[in-house]
Amino acid sequence: MPGLSKVWAHFYRDKAKYKNNKYNHKAYCKGCVAQAARVVLNEENRALSEGRRTKIRDIPEIEASVVERMSNACGTVVKFGSFELRTLKGQVETLWRYLRNCSYASEAAITQAEQNLGRAEPIW
Ligand SMILES: [Zn+2]
DSSP states (O other): OOOOOGGGGGEEEEEEESTTOSSOEEEEEHHHHHHHHHHHHHHHHHHHHTTSOSOOOOHHHHHHHHHHHHHHOSSSEEEETTEEEEOEEEOHHHHHHHHHHOTTSOHHHHHHHHHHHTOSSOOO
């Protein structure tokens, strides 16, 4: 049994399975989680400046809370402001395809996705 795919460097892997899927876990794109966290941070900054908050959380703490919200959500989409964060099926090829088109992924991650998707042998 090989270890986890390299694709998981770019996604959070939930302990829970995706929908009724036997094998695939729920997954959240790290770049998209970071974007959701920036939206939350902006809102917290605004609340701070308006005196509705006394302090703001740091990014790692906000990201952890975003992932927790996704994990506890009933549906597959959660809105953070106008940004929609999606729960993905944690299947390797699905994740590489998502990463290739992600607006928040790094150039290096997108290149890695293109290389994996361009291979003749099955993607792992
Ligand atoms: Zn993404």
